[in-house]
Structures are given as C-alpha cells and as structure tokens.
Amino acid sequence: MSTETKEKLRYERPMIRKMNAGLMNKFGTRTEYQPTSHIDTVPVKRIIEQYGSPCFVISERTIRKTYQSALRAFKTRYPKVQFAWSYKTNYLDAVCKVFHQEGAWAEVVSGFEYEKAIRNGVPGNKILFNGPDKSIAELKQAIENESTIHIDHFDELYDLIEIVETSKKKAKVAIRVNMDVGVYPMWDRFGFNYESYQAWNAITKIMNCEKMDLVGLHCHIGTFMLTAGAYGIAASKLCDLAVNIKAKWNKTIQYLDLGGGFASTNTLRGSYLPGNDISPSFDDYAEIITSTILNYGFKQEDLPLLMLETGRALIDDAGYLVGSVLANKRLSDGRRATIMDFGVNILFTAFWYEHKISPAQEFTHHSEDMVVFGPLCMNIDKVRESVNLPLLNRGDQVVVHKVGAYNMTQWMQFIAMRPNVVMIDMKGEVHLIRKNETIDTLTDLESIPEHLKTFKF
Amino acid sequence: MKILTNIAVSESGYLFNPTNGDSFSSNLVATDIITLMKQNKTSDEIKKALHAKYDVEKSTIERDYDEFIQELGDNYLLSTDGK
Numbered sequence: 001m002s003t004e005t006k007e008k009l010r011y012e013r014p015m016i017r018k019m020n021a022g023l024m025n026k027f028g029t030r031t032e033y034q035p036t037s038h039i040d041t042v043p044v045k046r047i048i049e050q051y052g053s054p055c056f057v058i059s060e061r062t063i064r065k066t067y068q069s070a071l072r073a074f075k076t077r078y079p080k081v082q083f084a085w086s087y088k089t090n091y092l093d094a095v096c097k098v099f100h101q102e103g104a105w106a107e108v109v110s111g112f113e114y115e116k117a118i119r120n121g122v123p124g125n126k127i128l129f130n131g132p133d134k135s136i137a138e139l140k141q142a143i144e145n146e147s148t149i150h151i152d153h154f155d156e157l158y159d160l161i162e163i164v165e166t167s168k169k170k171a172k173v174a175i176r177v178n179m180d181v182g183v184y185p186m187w188d189r190f191g192f193n194y195e196s197y198q199a200w201n202a203i204t205k206i207m208n209c210e211k212m213d214l215v216g217l218h219c220h221i222g223t224f225m226l227t228a229g230a231y232g233i234a235a236s237k238l239c240d241l242a243v244n245i246k247a248k249w250n251k252t253i254q255y256l257d258l259g260g261g262f263a264s265t266n267t268l269r270g271s272y273l274p275g276n277d278i279s280p281s282f283d284d285y286a287e288i289i290t291s292t293i294l295n296y297g298f299k300q301e302d303l304p305l306l307m308l309e310t311g312r313a314l315i316d317d318a319g320y321l322v323g324s325v326l327a328n329k330r331l332s333d334g335r336r337a338t339i340m341d342f343g344v345n346i347l348f349t350a351f352w353y354e355h356k357i358s359p360a361q362e363f364t365h366h367s368e369d370m371v372v373f374g375p376l377c378m379n380i381d382k383v384r385e386s387v388n389l390p391l392l393n394r395g396d397q398v399v400v401h402k403v404g405a406y407n408m409t410q411w412m413q414f415i416a417m418r419p420n421v422v423m424i425d426m427k428g429e430v431h432l433i434r435k436n437e438t439i440d441t442l443t444d445l446e447s448i449p450e451h452l453k454t455f456k457f
Numbered sequence: 458m459k460i461l462t463n464i465a466v467s468e469s470g471y472l473f474n475p476t477n478g479d480s481f482s483s484n485l486v487a488t489d490i491i492t493l494m495k496q497n498k499t500s501d502e503i504k505k506a507l508h509a510k511y512d513v514e515k516s517t518i519e520r521d522y523d524e525f526i527q528e529l530g531d532n533y534l535l536s537t538d539g540k
Binding site: 008009010011012013014015016017018019330334364366391393394 | 472479480481482483484485486487489490509510511512513517521522524525527528529531532534
C-alpha cells in the first residue's frame with residue numbers, strides 16, 4: 001500500500017464480515033440508510049456548527065405540506081372539515097403558529113395548554129378544551145371565552161352545572177364518548193361510555209340544563225391506530241347519538257369530532273413490517289370516516305362539521321434530531337455498540353419506535369449490526385436495540401427521522417439539559433425556536449435553606 | 458500477532474480461509490491491515506502506514522487496530538503458534 005498519497009483518504013474503522021450462505025433476505029440485502037447530509041437544503045453540518053449537537057430540527061415546509069395533504073384528503077370527500085392542532089403533540093409556539101396559519105384551531109388538554117393557545121392569539125371560540133383535568137377557574141375562563149368544553153366525566157359535568165347557574169354566558173359543551181370499536185385494548189378511561197348508555201345519560205343531563213349548549217360529540221378511540229376501519233365504527237356510533245338527539249330534542253349537533261390517533265409512518269417496536277408499509281394513509285382514514293357520516297342519513301342542512309384533532313400524523317415527519325457519535329465499543333457478546341450524544345431523555349419516542357437513523361455523511365457500502373445507546377448513565381438509555389448502519393466513527397453526525405411528535409413535549413430534563421430546537425422556514429432560513437437549557441434554567445427555580453448554605457470537609 | 462499464512466486476500470477485500478472454508482468481506486482499512494500483516498509488518502509499522510494513508514487520529518488507529526486484531530482472533534484468522 002502506498003503511504004505517499006497527497007490527500008489522505010477518509011477513514012473507516014477496519015471491519016470484516018463473515019459471509020454466510022443461506023436463504024435470501026426477502027426485503028433485499030441493502031439496509032434502509034442513505035446519507036442525509038441536508039435537511040430542506042440546509043447542511044446538517046452547518047446546523048450542528050451553529051446550534052450544537054444534539055439539536056432538534058423542524059421543517060416548516062414539511063408541516064405545511066403534510067397538513068395540506070391531510071386537509072385535501074378530507075375536504076375532497078366531505079363538505080365541512082376543520083382540524084384542531086393537538087397541542088400536547090408539540091406545543092412549541094412556532095410549530096403551533098404554523099398550524100394556526102394553515103387554519104387549524106387549537107385542541108388543548110390542560111390549563112397550561114389553554115393559556116398557551118390564548119397567548120398564541122387563538123380566539124377563545126376556536127379552542128377545544130379536552131382532558132380530565134380542568135379546574136373551576138379554567139372552566140369559568142373557557143365559558144367566558146366561548147371555548148368548547150369537552151366534558152370528560154360526571155364530576156366535571158356537575159361542576160359545570162353549578163358554574164353556569166351564576167354565569168352570564170351559556171357553556172358551549174361537547175361530551176367525550178368512549179366506545180368499543182373492535183380494537184383491543186379499548187380506550188375507556190376518557191369520557192362516557194356509549195354501549196352502557198352512560199353517554200346518553202350525560203347527554204340527557206346536559207340537554208336538561210338550560211345554560212349548557214351541546215354543540216358537539218367527541219371521541220378519541222386510541223393512538224397509532226393501524227386499522228382505519230375502527231374510525232368507521234366510531235363515526236357510526238357518534239352519528240347514532242347525533243340522530244337520536246335530533247329525534248328526541250330536535251337539537252342539531254354542530255360537529256362530530258373523531259379525535260386523533262392517526263398513525264404516522266414510523267415503525268413501532270416489534271413490528272414485522274415497516275411503518276411505511278402498514279400505516280393507513282390520510283385517504284384511508286378519510287374514506288372510511290366521511291363515507292360513514294355521509295351515508296348515515298343526515299339531512300343536508302343537518303350534516304355536522306367534521307372535526308379532527310390528529311397530531312402525530314401531522315408533525316412526525318417534520319421533525320429531525322441531529323446528533324453525533326460519542327464513542328464506539330464492542331459488547332461482551334461481540335455486538336458493536338455506538339454511543340450517541342442523544343438518548344431517551346430527549347428522544348422519548350425511542351421507547352415506542354424503531355427510529356430510522358441515517359448518517360449525515362457519505363459512507364462505503366460496508367455496514368454492521370449495532371446497538372445504539374444514548375449518553376445517559378442509565379441502562380434504559382437505548383435508542384435502537386439492533387440496527388444495521390455504516391461504520392460510524394467518533395464525531396460522525398447522524399440524523400434521526402420522524403421525531404416531530406411528542407418528543408418536544410415529553411422530553412425530560414434528566415442528567416443532561418434539553419438542546420436547541422430550530423425551524424427551517426420555507427426559504428431555507430434557519431431560526432432558533434427554543435433555546436437550549438443551561439444549569440441556570442434549573443437552579444433559578446431552586447432555593448437553599450439558610451442552614452444548608454455552607455459546609456466543611 | 459500473526460495472521461494465518463494461508464489466508465488469501467483479494468484487492469477488493471475478499472478473504473478466504475482454506476483451512477475451514479470460511480470467507481469474509483472486508484473494508485478498505487481492514488484489507489490494508491491484513492495485507493500488511495501478511496507482509497510480516499509489525500503492528501507499529503502497520504499503524505504508521507494507516508496514519509499516513511488515512512485522515513485519522515493516531516489514537517483512533519490505536520484503539521481500532523487492537524479491536525480489529527481481537528476480531529480476527531474471534532474468527533480464527535490468527536496464527537496460534539505463540540508468536
């Protein structure tokens with residue numbers, strides 16, 4: 001071998017792989033990886049140079065594209081459709097505002113999220129207030145702002161009946177209905193049950209209260225629903241309630257809210273096939289939901305608005321996590337382990353998904369099976385149990401795909417601080433939308449009792 | 458540590474062990490190391506040659522080399538005559 005090469009070659013750690021004769025892999029021999037050197041035309045290297053590693057990256061272009069594609073799937077099939085952005089999925093203000101600019105209302109599940117929506121400039125009557133935890137003060141505020149309160153349980157209903165007695169305004173309400181849609185496990189902890197007439201009971205109480213206006217019926221049948229058909233059953237049961245309300249009280253229900261739960265194209269842990277192949281598309285969900293409602297027999301003027309609160313499927317694809325390799329090691333059983341500078345503390349969804357990880361630079365065709373660990377000094381910090389990736393060197397950069405949902409709300413300040421979040425706008429400009437935390441972020445909230453302020457060794 | 462003398466290695470990185478019929482694919486750096494080992498170069502000479510050819514820190518070569526030798530041993534590609 002020559003040692004006189006003027007320009008040195010890119011190094012890759014030495015690797016041999018035993019060749020085994022056996023059955024062909026029906027999915028092909030090549031793994032899914034391709035280098036992802038750019039996100040929306042911005043070099044990953046530049047993002048890391050400017051904003052550090054790890055760093056979350058949100059693509060505004062992908063958010064808008066995904067939203068428009070979801071809206072198109074429903075609007076081409078049904079005349080009245082409204083999306084409400086699920087704040088809990090990602091409530092970074094910049095993200096929420098992209099959805100609001102696109103026309104989405106706000107769907108919130110706590111007083112904190114409600115306040116965030118108000119601060120973001122969402123009019124009160126465009127906020128759907130969900131969730132089991134609403135204080136008396138929050139309920140009063142929602143009534144005052146003419147937000148729709150999605151009642152979760154009888155205690156909340158009784159609270160509302162009491163509040164409206166002294167309130168000048170009527171409370172705009174909907175009830176959350178849980179039901180058997182043929183999917184196990186059945187989600188029955190939220191709302192009122194359909195099959196046991198609990199929901200009908202709640203509706204009767206609301207209809208008998210003059211100062212409450214029942215405007216909608218809501219359900220949220222599950223999360224990451226891989227069976228679009230379940231939404232057909234849910235829509236049919238909500239339609240049944242709406243038709244019966246019309247028959248008994250001559251009251252037209254303004255909207256049916258099918259909640260969220262649409263699957264993204266991420267691959268669930270343990271799934272035999274990749275998410276891209278098995279997750280229903282927006283068209284699949286739209287077809288079953290809209291055809292059920294349209295065929296139910298509503299008069300044209302009574303056709304309810306179709307409300308949707310899908311979060312995950314709208315934002316997952318738009319989020320990336322860029323990071324770097326901290327170290328390589330070999331485990332006692334011979335497996336390769338790669339330690340990244342991001343772990344389950346900021347990539348919470350690693351508990352659920354087999355996230356796609358791509359190198360951010362060119363590689364040879366050689367690859368290796370490896371475990372991908374995070375940087376935490378905790379055994380649970382495993383990003384991928386087994387993944388085939390190119391031979392990553394220390395300092396190499398990687399991109400984790402489809403991390404837009406839940407990570408930037410469920411992330412933990414645990415052992416390390418939460419990193420910067422940037423958004424790439426439609427013109428390819430990069431904006432810092434959430435600054436990384438520092439030690440002061442934490443210690444500013446702490447206080448030390450006088451007698452603990454000093455110590456000697 | 459010496460590599461088995463009868464190991465065949467091609468320029469493209471294909472390795473064949475005629476003793477047991479095992480075959481391996483290897484990447485460029487691994488092929489270089491095996492080729493140099495077959496030329497009876499010492500470990501220091503091999504590391505020096507790699508450093509001259511590739512854009513890499515000496516410490517990285519040091520660590521990767523030791524690990525790679527271990528891997529060759531795990532695959533019965535090293536001589537066990539004690540040398």
